[in-house]
Amino acid sequence: MIVVLAGGVGGAKFLDGLSRVMGDERLVIVGNTGDDLEFLGLHISPDLDTIPYTLAGLVDEEKGWGLKGDTFSFLDMLQRYGSETWFRIGDKDLATHVFRTSLLRSGLTLSEVMRRLCASLEVKQQILPATDDPVRTKIVSDDRLLDFQDYFVKKKYDVNVKNVIFEGSESARPNPKALKALQDSRGIIFAPSNPVVSIGCILSIPGFRDAIKESGARRLAISPLIAGKPVRGPADRMMSGLGIDPSVIGIASTYRSLIDTLIVDKADSSLRDRIRGLGIEAIVTDILMGSLQSKIKLAELALQTLEV
DSSP: OOEEOOOOOHHHHHHHHHHHOOSSTEEEEOOHHHHHHHEEEEEEOOHHHHHHHHHHOOOOTSSSSSBOOOOOOOHHHHTTTOOOSSSOOOHHHHHHHHHHHHHHHOOOOOOOOOHHHHHHOOSSEEESSSSSSSEEEEEETTTEEEEEIIIIISSSSOOOOOOEOOOOOTTOBOHHHHHHHHHHOEEEEEEEOOOTHHHHHHHTTTTTHHHHHHSSSEEEEEOOETTTEEESHHHHHHHEEEOOOOHHHHHHHTTTTTOSEEEEEEEEEEEEEHHHHHOEEEEEEEOOOOOOHHHHHHHHHHHHTTOO
């Protein structure tokens, strides 16, 4: 069994390649819930949804999120009523959020809702929320406290990041199936997701760091940065704001004691010895996942590194 800790777009791209190499039942995915929000009375789980949409072949590949071919008549009508529409929910995507919200209000856990969603989408991999308890990522910026989606979508992450808070994480109960999977796994992979808010949120939940450290599995991470820049998103800005070197050195330092190997891009090959100086093996390759073949090639390298 392989366990992957993942956020949204970057993690989902890697998982697309990995699932094609591995098959279904030996892959367990632990997803970030810190980006979740309540919008228009609906419970929305952006990172969790992007993964099954991608694995089911339904994702809008140009955007990296949402459903391909979706329309926005629902939002257009809301806009006529004067409602806020800055968080772009497509008409088909809306069905997912209505379905989830209805099931949660009936008393089901987020884990059970994800199981039902994946079954309906014919996604056979286990996708486990890191916790069923509410954990929300908050951004501290110039004395303001922002909900993550306000920062990320509404303000297009064009604000200074002074701190990141995972509200509710200290009392959140880790998903027991996720901890058991980590215990039983042959390999653990940190997907190329934002280390501060995506992977960072998962690691903030009690039990995950210890489970990873105590696991007998080989552990690796794939850098979400290439030459100090993310393919998309604000990872470099967030790292800088928190005093973390926005480079593969910062990635290695963040995951120190949690991973054995870091896979980095050829553009960062000159930093290989510095990564090794942190006690982490560095493997250099082309990590940009611009095609299906490149996703599969990166997944194959990860499995070879884990000796699986």
